[in-house]
Amino acid sequence: MAVISRPSGKVFALKDNKSLFPYLLLAPGLLWLFMFFILPIANLAQMSTKTNSGETGQFEQTYRFANFIDSFMDASGQFARSFLYATLATLIALAIAYPLAYAIAFKSGKWKNVLLVLVIAPFFVSFLLRTIAWKQILGEEGPVTAILRTLHIISPQTTLTSSAFAVVTGLAYNFLPFMTLPIYASLERIDPRTLEASGDLYANGFTTFRKVTLPLSMPGVVAGTLLTFIPAAGDYINANILGNPNTKMLGNVIEARFFKIVDYPTAAALSFTLMAAILILVTFYIRKAGTEELV
Amino acid sequence: MKRLTRWFSKNLIRIYAGLAFIYLFIPVLYTFIYSFNDSGKTNLIWKGFTFEKWSNPCGAPDICSALGNSFLIGFTSTFVSTVLGTLIAFALGRYKFRGRSTTNLLIFLPMATPEIVLGASLLTMFINFGFNTSLLTAIIAHVMFCISFVVVTVKARIASLDPRLEQAAMDLYANEWQTFRRVTFPLVLPGVAAAALLAFSLSFDDFIITNFTAGTVNTFPKFVYVAAGRGIPAQANVIGSAMFIIAVTVVILGQVLGNKRKSKVS
Numbered sequence: 184m185a186v187i188s189r190p191s192g193k194v195f196a197l198k199d200n201k202s203l204f205p206y207l208l209l210a211p212g213l214l215w216l217f218m219f220f221i222l223p224i225a226n227l228a229q230m231s232t233k234t235n236s237g238e239t240g241q242f243e244q245t246y247r248f249a250n251f252i253d254s255f256m257d258a259s260g261q262f263a264r265s266f267l268y269a270t271l272a273t274l275i276a277l278a279i280a281y282p283l284a285y286a287i288a289f290k291s292g293k294w295k296n297v298l299l300v301l302v303i304a305p306f307f308v309s310f311l312l313r314t315i316a317w318k319q320i321l322g323e324e325g326p327v328t329a330i331l332r333t334l335h336i337i338s339p340q341t342t343l344t345s346s347a348f349a350v351v352t353g354l355a356y357n358f359l360p361f362m363t364l365p366i367y368a369s370l371e372r373i374d375p376r377t378l379e380a381s382g383d384l385y386a387n388g389f390t391t392f393r394k395v396t397l398p399l400s401m402p403g404v405v406a407g408t409l410l411t412f413i414p415a416a417g418d419y420i421n422a423n424i425l426g427n428p429n430t431k432m433l434g435n436v437i438e439a440r441f442f443k444i445v446d447y448p449t450a451a452a453l454s455f456t457l458m459a460a461i462l463i464l465v466t467f468y469i470r471k472a473g474t475e476e477l478v
Numbered sequence: 479m480k481r482l483t484r485w486f487s488k489n490l491i492r493i494y495a496g497l498a499f500i501y502l503f504i505p506v507l508y509t510f511i512y513s514f515n516d517s518g519k520t521n522l523i524w525k526g527f528t529f530e531k532w533s534n535p536c537g538a539p540d541i542c543s544a545l546g547n548s549f550l551i552g553f554t555s556t557f558v559s560t561v562l563g564t565l566i567a568f569a570l571g572r573y574k575f576r577g578r579s580t581t582n583l584l585i586f587l588p589m590a591t592p593e594i595v596l597g598a599s600l601l602t603m604f605i606n607f608g609f610n611t612s613l614l615t616a617i618i619a620h621v622m623f624c625i626s627f628v629v630v631t632v633k634a635r636i637a638s639l640d641p642r643l644e645q646a647a648m649d650l651y652a653n654e655w656q657t658f659r660r661v662t663f664p665l666v667l668p669g670v671a672a673a674a675l676l677a678f679s680l681s682f683d684d685f686i687i688t689n690f691t692a693g694t695v696n697t698f699p700k701f702v703y704v705a706a707g708r709g710i711p712a713q714a715n716v717i718g719s720a721m722f723i724i725a726v727t728v729v730i731l732g733q734v735l736g737n738k739r740k741s742k743v744s
Contacts, residue, residue: 211562216622217584226602282494300730301499305506307679308721309699417593418594419686441601457592458592
């Protein structure tokens with residue numbers, strides 16, 4: 184390579200096309216997103232202020248904005264739990280994924296592609312089957328309980344399944360590839376010469392990591408934490424399979440309101456509050472982390 | 479001893495990565511082992527080794543019709559979302575136009591919305607419009623949440639292309655369409671393939687949105703979820719393990735073929 188600059192989107196000048204062509208490319212996909220993402224959200228907003236008109240499944244529009252406050256008060260415990268579990272799971276996933284992505288990007292040599300495939304491979308075994316497998320692994324007959332009991336880390340009465348511990352483990356596990364891949368992508372993009380330059384300037388390995396590698400990989404960390412936190416906060420499968428009645432998350436409440444109680448307005452109000460809370464958090468986080476380019 | 483510590487600290491990161499892979503694969507291994515379990519209705523406790531479930535994967539009632547629906551939804555929504563998403567990715571990756579940032583936001587929002595909100599909002603709309611949920615509504619929903627992931631994957635590939643290759647083609651008197659067909663598109667194709675694979679695996683494995691939008695239509699994840707209450711037949715493990723083996727084989731074959739082509743080119 185004679186030219187120093189690595190190929191990247193910024194080198195390429197975008198075509199300044201005044202014709203309608205780019206809009207033709209966009210139209211079908213954006214129309215789909217408008218009809219099946221924006222419009223449903225508008226429907227959800229409309230549903231969230233309705234009240235039950237007496238019969239099951241019949242609701243009339245009363246613009247009852249108190250639905251938001253009532254539903255939030257009723258489910259505030261599950262709300263807090265969703266955000267707590269999702270935060271814990273995201274931190275655990277980050278602690279596992281960053282060194283893993285680092286090892287794949289810098290220490291794997293010709294095995295790089297194979298290791299990358301292995302990171303996504305568990306995806307192909309159904310998410311539900313793997314969650315159920317965790318129930319077996321952490322269960323009474325499973326190896327983890329036996330080992331921890333022999334080592335006297337947990338008492339013979341303590342069980343690992345049906346607990347907050349199991350739910351957080353499941354969440355961290357299920358979204359681990361979503362954390363690993365963006366971090367890997369941003370580490371892989373680092374020009375090795377910047378690391379050499381840092382060494383030439385007498386930085387030791389740790390300083391190079393702290394001052395060069397880590398800041399350059401921040402876009403990946405931001406993308407990874409978002410891709411882990413968001414689905415984890417809305418999840419109810421892990422809480423259902425690995426938890427107990429005291430570990431119910433907001434997703435469990437929304438699901439029950441929708442399918443068991445047929446109380447659509449409350450379910451809609453809760454969904455809306457969850458979405459708003461996540462969007463506010465995400466905006467704040469992106470501002471703070473200072474990355475413009477997402478994913 | 480000193481040597482050992484030095485080896486240990488030098489390879490610390492590799493050991494850590496190895497442990498992470500063990501963590502990733504323990505549940506996969508469990509699923510695989512229990513596909514050989516000679517179990518009755520529930521498959522939680524080991525009863526003995528058998529090949530019976532592998533020779534008769536459709537042995538559990540409804541499991542294969544659910545699997546068929548998952549494939550149908552998966553293939554259809556992968557195809558539609560890959561086409562729509564690739565078009566958007568080209569517009570974003572190649573053209574300046576008004577409304578760029580709005581488009582980017584519209585692509586980002588579905589990924590920043592929890593699945594349960596996507597599912598609940600779609601179901602609310604279908605109820606409001608008196609639309610019966612079925613296979614069709616499930617496909618509509620799956621295309622919707624796959625599009626953003628396709629756009630992001632293909633856009634990254636377009637951004638990583640060396641612009642000099644296209645300039646070279648233009649210098650050699652290729653017109654815009656020829657450049658696109660002979661240079662740009664073949665270079666972007668691996669990104670499109672990766673996006674399609676991602677879309678299929680997201681669709682095939684989706685439970686939450688499907689639960690809201692598929693009505694009474696059963697899919698493989700729905701089957702597993704319902705069965706989890708009263709005990710999952712070992713056939714579910716057989717299908718999960720088989721999907722894993724097939725997918726890994728396909729991906730590794732793709733890698734090997736890709737590497738061969740690359741070494742031919744260089």
